[in-house]
Amino acid sequence: MAKVPMDTLQLSCVQIAVALLLLTQVETTTEETFALYPNSTLTSCITGEISALLAFRAGLSDPSNLLSSWKGDGCCRWKGVYCSNRTGHVVRLDLKGTNCGSGDGSTQVLSGNISSSLLGLQHLQYLDLSCNKFDEIQIPEFMGSFHKLRYLNLAASMFIGRIPPQLGNLSNLRYLNLRSSPHWTFDFFFNGIVPSGTSEKRKFYTGIYSMDITWLSQLTSLEHLDMSNVNLGTIVHWLPVVNMLQTLKVLRLPNCQLRSSPSSLLLSNLTSLETLQLRGNNFHKRSAPNWFWDLAGLKYLDITSSGFYGPFPDEIGNMTSIVELRLSHNYLVGMIPSSMKNLRNLERLSSSMNDINGSITELFHQLPSCSRIQKLFLAGSSLTGSLPTTLVEALRNMSWLDLSDNKLTGHVPLWIGELTKLTTLVLTSNNLDGAIHEGHLSRLHMLQELRLSKNSIAITVSPTWIPPFSLEVIHLRSGQLGPKFPMWLRWQTQVVSLDVSNTSINDMVPDWFWIVASSVMYFNIRNNQITGVLPSTMEFMSAKEMDFSSNQLGGPMPKLPINLISLDLSRNNLVGPLPLEFGAPALRTLLLYNNMISGAIPSSLCKLQSLRLLDLSRNNLSGSITDCLVNDSITNVTGLSIINLSLRNNNLSGEFPLFLQNCTYLIFLDLGHNQFSGALPAWIGEKLSSLSFLRLRSNMFYGHIPVELTKLVHLQYLDLAYNNISGSIPRSIVNCTGMTQTRDDSNGLEYAFIFGIMYAENELVDYTENFTVLTKGLERIYTGEIVYMVNLDLSCNSLTGGIPEEISTLVELKSLNLSWNNFNMKIPEKIGALVQVESLDLSHNELSGEIPSSLSALTSLSRLNLSYNNLSGKVPTGNQLQTLEDPASIYIGNPGLCGPPLPWQCSQPELIPGETHGDASDDDVGSFLLGTGSGYVVGLWVVFCTFLFKRKWRASWFSLCDRLYDRAYVQVAVTWASFRGKTNG
Template sequence: MNTSTSIKILVLVIFTLATLNISLSSNGSSGCIESEKQALLLFKQHLLDPTNRLASWVEHEDCCRRWVGVVCDNVTGHVLELHLQNPTNLDWDYDDNWNRDDYEAYKRSRLGGKINHSLLSLTHLSYLDLSYNYFGGIPIPHFFGSMLSLRYLNLSRAGFGGLIPQQLGNLSNMHYLNLDGYFDFYDYYNARLDIENLGWLAGMSQLKYLDMSFVDLSMALDWLQTVNMFPSLKELHLSYCHLPPPPSTLLSRNLSSLAILNLGRNDLQNTSHVIMRWVFSLKTLVSLDLSYNDFEGPIPNGLQNLTSLRHLDLSFNQFNSSIPDWLYGFSPLEFLNLRGNYLQGQISSAIGNMTSAISLDFTLNDELEGGIPKSLGSISHGLECLDLSSSQLFGQLTGHLGYFKNLRQLYLSNNSIGGSIPESLGELSMLRVLHIFDNKLQGNLPESFGQLVNLDLSQNNLSGSLPKCIHNFSVMATQYDSTTLRLVRSIDLSDNNLSGEIPEGVVKLQCLLSLNLSHNHFSGRIPKGIGAMKLLEGLDLSDNQLSGSIPQSISNLTFLSYLDLSNNDLIGKIPSSTQISGFPASSFIGNQLCGPPLTQNCSAANGEIDPSMRNEDRGDDGDGDEVDWFYVAMAIGFGTGFGAFLLPLMVSRRWSGIYFQFLDRMWTRLLLLHAKANLISCSLAALKQFLQNISFFPF
């Protein structure tokens, strides 16, 4: 047999064996491994699952193909991954706009109970995610340290408490470890994680991601030496850990790959020189968070060494210098947060050098002053968020504002900015949030505000009327895209000099949650269709000159939790509904209103209703006054008929006596109708008194 033939036979054998192996593998993956299915069912039995998230975990279904959250090897059928994180988790750090319904949905969908050791049977499990559940403060199971195949373990904000077991250090294959201990503000101190030292972490030499935020590390004096030993570590999060002072010297710096470092909320003031020296040596950093640490003095020049930085957060410290020009010169910097310091001086024109800037936050620096630099226009193409509020800035908004085509959020509140709002504002199609309250703005409102979802221009000197096309706030009028899903949809124009009527178009803003037009000079009636704003949670129209009755449709606002209509010229009965009568009387005082929650009885107030409003009210859909006006008409007719008899009554005492007997009988009967015909009662009482006076005339 020659060499060529031998090679062909060898290739054929290899191909046959490979085909046989694939066939056998395919047959083997027809279902999950029974022992692992039973282990998962036992694990499920010890869990609390109030929303039945694991309903698919049943005996007769294939755990690899049908069970939610279970991922198996396609060839062997072994369980590789368990994705059991809360599907409705709330990110407390970055999601400021969650509401009560969001929170309740989050709580309901949390798994709880106990972690059964049957998970040890999953010998090939490499991925376990139990984040954003609630296990009631129980310790992290020690046996997790025996699940040696684990490469990914996420127990963040899941309600574990007590000492973190050092057995986790046995997981030498671990790449991702998230033990973030903050899961719920209200339960935080009931189940806090803590640790005595971090030496056990040395066993995880392949670690790339470590998050121990909100874990008490106050006893871990070796924290900096330990985290400094991981050459593969790319992300390190140690926020709110009560970090103790590190040693004054470090023997080695092995964090050669670290890109993201978060040391926020640790009050590192007394160790700032050691921490800063270490931070300055991390040349690969792309994101640095040193917020809430009480650092003092000028912004450290050593930050210039971090030339790859794109995200820098120095907020809520005590830096008290001017903003250095070298910081403006960080051309790669995309996010800069200097909020809540004591920075001084003016914002330099060098800010125009920040050509990569996406978000700039300089708010709550009371000693920043001067005008807004024109050079900001040089970075207008990429800027999405600009916050210069709560400083001492002055000047005016100009038409150049229209150049910021990608701007999504603009905050200039609590300054001394004057002038009018430029019409070019309406050209910013990406703008969603505009806050310029507590300034010195004047003039009329622009005809268009683009696609805002959150507008606050309160506490200015704006005048004129609301634009007729206010319904063109299209994002508030219709469904909103995913980028605005979490933004509070509100309009606040309070404390200005606005006047005129509230346009009917406002009721088309059916996605609006809050409307505040108080402390202006608005007149006319409350829009009749206001009940169409189904999602409205807050409505404040107080301290205006609104007149007429309150539309009955306001009772349709079932989500309304705040209402203030006080100090207007409103008249008539407050619409009857559980929703409206539940508000305090202070929501309606300073008007001519009656009915709950006010103590004034409507029967005593009817005579004060403006007669000019009667015909209008009759046409007011759902105002509930039709029956009342029917009795008014009946009383008028009754009075006319009685007038036909006045002449014989005045001429003959005999006829007068007969009619008074008849009137007494009628009066007794009419008293029975008093509850239904308030206006008739008042009219007949007056008429009876008049006829009695006639009987004393000398004939």
């Protein structure tokens, strides 16, 4: 047999290797395979595939020109198109958009229709259309005809409707991602956001769904399946189908509305499964037994917020390969089991918002002592006791420790400083006390987040100490930092979120602090005693939310940071005018109340097209605000977006502001305590159709209440007190259904305050703390409950006529005040229909007739005033009327009233002269009168003689007479002064 030359043998081996490599390239299915095919060096493409791609592009909308390179015949060089260097066929189409978040704020997406011309790419192995906006089409059925497809990603592209079962024909598929965007299955609507009477409609994405997933069983090569947020709520037996996928490694089914989770599988084929995500479903069953505890090869398990209840199961210890275990937001109770010690590969444990209700020290000792735990989340777990005094070995590698919202007590131990890998420490909302000093912090070189808010912890470090870390998050709310500014903050130049509110700082802002603040995006120094002025360079800061309220900052308000969305500078000492240019075009919330800002409101206010909440109350603003004209060129046709506007307690003047015609979304309006004048315009009821809360008290408005005002069907709070309003109450007030009907959403008023809520460390700073309501004769501060106030206050005006019977239909009223007007005639007989009313004031009018007996039906009544009218007859009794304080003062000034609680009784009917009763004779009557007269004379002489001889009694009598005279004189004088004041007003 002839020998084969060695070089020939080597060449043959090389040829065989090349052939095998080519075969591998064709058959390999992982994403990395396609990296072998970058934009090809081929200069031309297969003609049919070019046509298919161009027809596909023709059906798309491409506002960002993502496909601008798709021209010419070299399709293998087009963006997102990859060809095989061996065959020239298009094998990969990667057109992923940025709808999933690009990180740079840009949005580059495709939309429109997906043409079936794509079927011309029969060699396609990889297709990625994820993160686009195909929000009006279903996933095309022809997708199931790409028989060579191994990778299909349609995630977060806003497809709608049913998932086509034809996808089951993709028998070579190894990666399938159908993740749907989070969606709403209900109409999201707030009254006032879309004004009534408009044709504007909002479309909301309703996602994709499947009622039968048996087609999945045909994908026998599938390794990765993601159906996050897909509605599978009607499918009961989903697990047997999934169990047929023997090669499956990753299964993601979060938020799929699944309701069933079998206790076990008779024969589990999911031996290759490493990742299982079931969070956000509706299982509502005991934590054990459950089929997934037996998956010994599982490395990642997430059953967060899935309704599991009962004790932590011992079966947890079976998952010896587990690396990450997420159990948070279920109803698990009791201490974690000792079997947890078996999880020696565990790196992350999340069990927040379960009810462990045990000792923190015991829990630490239940963890695997030789574990590699790096992240531990136990927030809101009812953990008790003090942190152990020595370091538990299980925590030594900790990088993230979250023990917030528990019941921990005692000091923060020194061993925290031994966690040299720690990046995040969260101890918020406990009962910890004591001090943290350099010994706790000096070795934490990697620390990035320090969250200690809502404890009684003091940070006591030397003013010269330089921390070894550079923090991004500093949350120390309600701790002890002051009285001086903490100098160690000077070195924290990378801070993104800073909360040092309520930390007893009583100091002037140092210059270096504003340098530190330049990078902060979420900034809270609320409720300290910080002095100084805002920097002139404030406009160059990075802030998005700033809360500087309740301090003593002075000086003028500078131009604002360009990215600012929310600013609270209320309760400070700001002076001077508002800036001519605010400088924050995206500003949504601006709170400046309780300062000393003066001057006029600049017309540049109209440039803040995104502004939802504006409160300039309790300042020294003056002049007219009509410079912000309705037809100003800087406003667009859609008008302003203001929902909540308060200008009360200033010196503003002029007529009712015209610019409000542009505020069609307005729900809350307070112009009280100013010097506005003129008649109330009729357009209020037409342009401000969403208005729920209108307060105009203490101005100089005059004229009639416009009938158009009663077109405000959502109106639930109307205060026109202390003006010069005349005429009568329109009977059409019955149209204000906000005062007649109960609505759970409080007519959108609650939404008007959403933009006044700033998010801070586990606490909402509620803007409604600035709202005062005059009710029951007192001005009270209302917070969140103001949205439930239903009030009508027309007091201290010049209204005339009778109180219309229609007032009795406003059955949701909590307070009704019509005092100090000129109302006459009778009180409406059906006044008792106002069953919710707590305060009723009809005093100082000219009302006559009897008090309706239905008044006793007002069982919620706690304050009533009917004084100084012309009422007569017997005072009604019963129910709540018997419990009112100082009852006699309720009816004072009505001489025709009688009966309890008044001191004089109603007289009996008088006898008709000449009429006899019974058998009484004239002699009997004469004898009765003679006896009565004699008794009167004798009694008078007895009293007179007693006073004559008893000096002490005589002095007491005259003293009593003097006091009664003084009291009567004061009462007459006060009444007369009140009458004159009303007449002059």
